[in-house]
Amino acid sequence: MTAVIDVEAALARMAEQLQPALKSHPLMIGIHTGGVWVAERLHHMLDLKEELGTLDISFYRDDFTRVGMNPQVRTSHLPVNVEDRHLILVDDVLHTGRTIRAALNEIFDYGRPASVLLACLVERGGRELPIEPQVVGERVKLGKNQHVKLSGPEKLELRIQEANG
Amino acid sequence: MNQGLQFDDAGRLRHLLTIEGLSRQTILEILDTAESFISVGEREIKKIPLLRGKTVVNLFFESSTRTRTTFEIAAKRLSADVINLNVSASSTSKGETLLDTIRNLEAMHTDLFVVRHAESGAAHLIARHVPSHVRIINAGDGRHAHPTQGLLDMFTIRRHKGEFGKLKVAIVGDIMHSRVARSQIQALKALGVAELRVVAPKTLLPMAVEKLGVRPCTRMEEGLDGVDVVMMLRLQRERMQGAHIPSEHEYFNLYGLTPAKLALAAKDAIVMHPGPMNRGLEIDSAVADGPQSVILPQVTYGIAVRMAVMALIMGGTPTSRDTGMRDSPSRAPVPVPRKKRQ
Numbered sequence: 001m002t003a004v005i006d007v008e009a010a011l012a013r014m015a016e017q018l019q020p021a022l023k024s025h026p027l028m029i030g031i032h033t034g035g036v037w038v039a040e041r042l043h044h045m046l047d048l049k050e051e052l053g054t055l056d057i058s059f060y061r062d063d064f065t066r067v068g069m070n071p072q073v074r075t076s077h078l079p080v081n082v083e084d085r086h087l088i089l090v091d092d093v094l095h096t097g098r099t100i101r102a103a104l105n106e107i108f109d110y111g112r113p114a115s116v117l118l119a120c121l122v123e124r125g126g127r128e129l130p131i132e133p134q135v136v137g138e139r140v141k142l143g144k145n146q147h148v149k150l151s152g153p154e155k156l157e158l159r160i161q162e163a164n165g
Numbered sequence: 166m167n168q169g170l171q172f173d174d175a176g177r178l179r180h181l182l183t184i185e186g187l188s189r190q191t192i193l194e195i196l197d198t199a200e201s202f203i204s205v206g207e208r209e210i211k212k213i214p215l216l217r218g219k220t221v222v223n224l225f226f227e228s229s230t231r232t233r234t235t236f237e238i239a240a241k242r243l244s245a246d247v248i249n250l251n252v253s254a255s256s257t258s259k260g261e262t263l264l265d266t267i268r269n270l271e272a273m274h275t276d277l278f279v280v281r282h283a284e285s286g287a288a289h290l291i292a293r294h295v296p297s298h299v300r301i302i303n304a305g306d307g308r309h310a311h312p313t314q315g316l317l318d319m320f321t322i323r324r325h326k327g328e329f330g331k332l333k334v335a336i337v338g339d340i341m342h343s344r345v346a347r348s349q350i351q352a353l354k355a356l357g358v359a360e361l362r363v364v365a366p367k368t369l370l371p372m373a374v375e376k377l378g379v380r381p382c383t384r385m386e387e388g389l390d391g392v393d394v395v396m397m398l399r400l401q402r403e404r405m406q407g408a409h410i411p412s413e414h415e416y417f418n419l420y421g422l423t424p425a426k427l428a429l430a431a432k433d434a435i436v437m438h439p440g441p442m443n444r445g446l447e448i449d450s451a452v453a454d455g456p457q458s459v460i461l462p463q464v465t466y467g468i469a470v471r472m473a474v475m476a477l478i479m480g481g482t483p484t485s486r487d488t489g490m491r492d493s494p495s496r497a498p499v500p501v502p503r504k505k506r507q
Contacts (some may be wrong), residue, residue: 014383045252056201057199058204059213059214059215060214063482064215064480065482067175068477068480069215069476069477069480070199073198073201074201075199075200075201075203075204077204105214106213109208109210109212109213110208110209110210111209
C-alpha cells in the first residue's frame with residue numbers, strides 16, 4: 001500500500017512558519033540527503049542570500065559500532081562560521097530524533113550557534129530523544145511497520161510505505 | 166600469504182594486511198571514504214567521535230617517525246586513545262616474543278594494532294592469533310607490503326590525475342627490496358591503470374617482474390617517456406654495501422630524478438615520493454620542491470586514508486562486551502590461582 005503526501009503544500013506551510021525567523025538573518029543548513037533537497041527548496045522560496053550549508057552526519061551516528069561506515073559519505077559544508085549565528089536546521093523526516101542529535105553534535109564541533117531552529121518536512125512520531133521541531137510541513141501518524149520516504153531531487157515526492165511482513 | 170585473513174565471513178574488510186586480493190571495488194570504497202575525511206582536517210575542531218572509547222596501539226618494531234605520526238594523528242582525529250610503542254627499544258631486548266607482546270597488549274583491551282615490523286608476514290602472524298574483535302593494520306612488514314602507503318598513493322593519483330584507466334605510471338627505484346613498490350603495483354593493477362612501468366638498474370629489479378603485469382625498464386629515457394605519474398622510491402643506503410648499485414654519484418646520474426629527466430614525462434606529470442627523500446640521490450631538490458611535486462600533499466592525504474581504513478575496519482565491529490567476549494580468554498572459567506593449589 002502506498003499513500004502520497006502533497007510535498008508542495010507542506011513546503012509552503014514550512015515557508016510560512018519560517019517567516020518570523022528570517023528577521024535574525026539565519027543560516028540554513030540541510031541534512032544529507034533528503035534534508036538538503038528540502039532546504040534547497042526552502043532556501044529558494046525564502047530567497048535567502050547566504051549560501052546553503054549541508055551536513056552529513058555519518059561521522060556522528062550513534063550506531064557506528066553496530067552498522068559501520070557508510071562509504072557514500074558526503075562532505076559537510078558550512079559556508080560561514082556558525083559561531084553566534086541563528087541556524088535553521090532542515091531535515092526531511094523527523095522520526096527517532098537520533099539524526100538531529102548527531103547533527104547538533106556536528107554543528108557544535110564547528111562553533112557555538114546563537115540558536116538552532118528545527119524545521120522538518122514530515123513529523124511522524126516515534127521519538128526516542130527529547131527533540132521537537134518548531135516548524136513542520138506535515139504531521140503523520142504512522143505504525144511501526146510504516147515508513148515515509150522522500151524521493152528527489154528533481155521532483156520531491158513523499159510516499160508512505162507499508163513494510164512487508 | 167593468506168589474503169582471506171583480511172575479510173570476515175560477510176566479505177567485509179576486518180584487517181588491512183596487504184593490497185593483494187583487494188578488489189577494485191574495495192579500494193575505491195576506501196578512497197571514497199578517505200575523501201570525506203579530508204574535510205575533517207580542514208575544520209577548526211579536527212576531531213570526530215567515530216572511534217571514541219577505542220584503544221589503538223601503534224606497535225613499531227622498526228622505527229618510522231612519519232608513518233607512526235600519521236597513524237597517530239588519524240586515530241586521534243577519530244577520537245581513539247592512542248598508545249605508541251617502540252618495541253625494538255623495550256621488550257624484545259628482554260627476550261619477549263612477538264606474540265607475548267601482543268597478548269600482553271591484548272590483555273589491556275586494545276581494539277586495533279598498527280604494526281610495523283622488519284620481518285615479512287609479521288602482521289599476518291599477529292592477525293592469526295588475536296581474538297576476532299581485535300583489528301590489525303599492517304604499517305609495513307619487511308619487503309612484503311605497506312598497504313596504507315599504496316592506498317594513499319592511489320588517493321593522490323586520483324585527486325591529481327583522475328581516471329586510472331587513462332594513466333601511464335612509472336615506479337622508479339629499488340623495486341626489488343621495496344614493500345611500497347609491491348603495494349603500489351598491486352593497487353595500480355587492481356585499479357586498471359593503462360600502463361605500468363618499473364624503472365631500475367637490473368640489480369634492483371626482481372626476477373620475472375613482468376609477471377606482475379608491469380613493463381620493466383632499465384633506462385630512464387624509456388621508463389619516463391610520456392608518463393602521467395612518476396612514483397619515486399626511497400633508495401635504502403644500506404643496499405649500497407650489497408653491491409646493488411655502483412656508487413651514489415653514478416646512481417644519481419642514471420636514475421636520479423632531475424628536471425631534465427622529468428621533462429621526458431608528460432608535461433603535466435606529477436611526481437610522488439613516499440619519504441623520507443634522499444635529496445641528490447634518487448631525487449633532485451629542484452624536482453622535489455618543484456611545481457609538479459605532490460610529495461607534501463601525499464602526507465596530508467595519508468592521514469585521511471588512514472582514518473578511512475581505521476573507520477572501515479572498526480565500524481560495525483561489536484565491542485568485546487557485545488559479543489559476550491566469546492573469543493576472549495578472559496571470559497573462560499577463571500583458573501584457580503596457583504597459590505591455592507599448593
